[in-house]
Each structure stands twice: as structure tokens, then as C-alpha cells.
Amino acid sequence: MRQIVLDTETTGLETAQGHRIIEIGAVEMDGRRKTGRTYHVYLNPDREVDQGAVEIHGITNEFLEDKPRFADVADEFLAFIKGADLVIHNAPFDVGFIDHEFRLLERDIPAVAEVCTVTDTLVMARSMHPGQRNTLDALCKRYEVDNSQRDLHGALLDAEILSDLYLAMTGGQVTLSLDADEAGEGGVGGRHAPRPVSADRPALRVVRASDDELAAHEAWLEKLDDASGGQSVWRQLEGQH
Structure with a gap:
């Protein structure tokens, strides 16, 4: 099954207030394996980015001035996600913004739910870990997924992290090392590695x-x-x- 692990960054929290997408990051998996294909773009939203949003993702108005607009990339983005299962943390937020951008084009473009299925890892996490914190950072700590580079939110980085986290949450192997000394604690060669059985063990x-x-x-x-x-x-x- 083809899956696209996806994340967006936006100018603010509500489409009803005119907020727009400013970054899309996506990682392709097929049969629970990363294919190496990714999709990443920064977008000029034609409006100011809220200061509170800048503090979260670090993307400034000045940085976005020369970037393409969503209309410029809509067709290639739709082609990338079409027919896939989208894996998103807190899917209603990202899907809502994507559908909003499609509607603004005033073209005959279907809603995300018409061309993709959606798997919400936040819903999964709340079911698996009721009453616990289920933010991306909290889940990375719980499943020992490396998020040390995540000083600020970034769509492609978060999609990469979420792809590893999704595999861990659903029982898939995230890393592979044939040398136990090469993997850190928590990896395949770390404290979860198989331990050799002593030759002196009882029958x-x-x-x-x-x-x-x-x-x-x-x-x-x-x-x-x-x-x-x-x-x-x-x-x-x-x-x-």
C-alpha cells in the first residue's frame, strides 16, 4: 500500500481567519518501506505570518517573499498524494488547510477525502495511550524515535520523524544494523537487541x-x-x- 506521511506549516491556526499554508513536507512509503521520494515546498501565502506561528516554525515573511504560490504547485502536489493513504498527526488540521487551498483556486479539484484515505496518528495514539500526552515529541520519547534535530517545527523534518514514529507505533522496524556496537541504546543493536544465550544454560x-x-x-x-x-x-x- 502506498502511503504519504505528510505535514504542513501555516501562517496561523484558522482558515476562517484567512490563514494559509506556507510549507508542505511529505515522505512516500510503499509496503511500509520508505521509497526515497519526498515532496517539499515553501509557499508565499500573500499575507502576513502570525508572530506566534513564526515562533513555532521560524518561517518569516521575508523568507517567503520569493517563493511560489499554492496555485503554482497545486497540480504536482495533487499528483503526488492522489490515491495514497495520507498519514498525518492531527489530520483534520492539515487536511482542512489543504482543502481550503484547493477551494481558493476556484477550479474543479476534489477534496482530499475524495482522492485519498487518511490515517490520523493522533487518533491512533489516543486510543493506544489514553490519558497520556500524545504530541509528536511525547510519542518520539515513548517510542525512542530520534527527534533531536527538531528545534523548530518543519514540515519535511516532521514528516520524516512521523514516518519513523508510525512504523514504530504499528510494529514496524525503523532501523537495521548488523553490528550491535553501531546502534545506540534503543536501536536494533542497543538494549533491545537479541541477547546470546549462554552455553552453560540449563537444559x-x-x-x-x-x-x-x-x-x-x-x-x-x-x-x-x-x-x-x-x-x-x-x-x-x-x-x-
Whole structure:
């Protein structure tokens, strides 16, 4: 399954107040593996960036003056995300802003939900860790995902971090190291690495079924065989040995 891990930065918090997207960052995964393809752009919003927003992401009005407008990149951005499952932390915020930008174009462009599915990692985290802090930073600490470069919010950096976090939250392997000394604590070669078993360990105890247990097992197999009309998979496997 093709997934796009996505994040945006904006001039403020509410589209109803005329706020716009100023940065989009996205990381492509396919079959739970990063493909190496990313999408990243800064955008001129044709309005001032709120000072409170600047303090969060560090993107200034002066920096955005010579950047393209959303209308200039809308088609290539839509082509990049179309048909994918979007993985977003607090998805209603980002999806709401993207849909708002599409509407401002006054073109026949579908809403995000019409061309993509959406996975909200914040909803996932609240279900998995009720009553706990589930910000991106808090989850990185909980799942030991490196976010040491995150002094300020940045769309592509946050998308990269979220991709690692999503894999960790859903049981996927994030890093691979064949040398235990190369990985830090918390990595594959760290304190979660498999430990070699001592050659002096006691022999494992083998517990065998008693005669009564074997008889009960056989009786249960007969019931399965009768219920399946002689098609019991267990019996078929027994016949192969």
C-alpha cells in the first residue's frame, strides 16, 4: 500500500481567519518501506505570518517573499498524494488547510477525502495511550524515535520523524544494523537487541502430553472431522507425515 506521511506549516491556526499554508513536507512509503521520494515546498501565502506561528516554525515573511504560490504547485502536489493513504498527526488540521487551498483556486479539484484515505496518528495514539500526552515529541520519547534535530517545527523534518514514529507505533522496524556496537541504546543493536544465550544454560524442560490429554485431543479431532465432513485440516496435515 502506498502511503504519504505528510505535514504542513501555516501562517496561523484558522482558515476562517484567512490563514494559509506556507510549507508542505511529505515522505512516500510503499509496503511500509520508505521509497526515497519526498515532496517539499515553501509557499508565499500573500499575507502576513502570525508572530506566534513564526515562533513555532521560524518561517518569516521575508523568507517567503520569493517563493511560489499554492496555485503554482497545486497540480504536482495533487499528483503526488492522489490515491495514497495520507498519514498525518492531527489530520483534520492539515487536511482542512489543504482543502481550503484547493477551494481558493476556484477550479474543479476534489477534496482530499475524495482522492485519498487518511490515517490520523493522533487518533491512533489516543486510543493506544489514553490519558497520556500524545504530541509528536511525547510519542518520539515513548517510542525512542530520534527527534533531536527538531528545534523548530518543519514540515519535511516532521514528516520524516512521523514516518519513523508510525512504523514504530504499528510494529514496524525503523532501523537495521548488523553490528550491535553501531546502534545506540534503543536501536536494533542497543538494549533491545537479541541477547546470546549462554552455553552453560540449563537444559530446557520438555513437557509432554499425558495419556488422558492425548485421548481428549483425539476426541476433539474426531468432532472437528465430523463437523467438516472429513475435511479437517489437522487430519490432512497428519496424513502428510
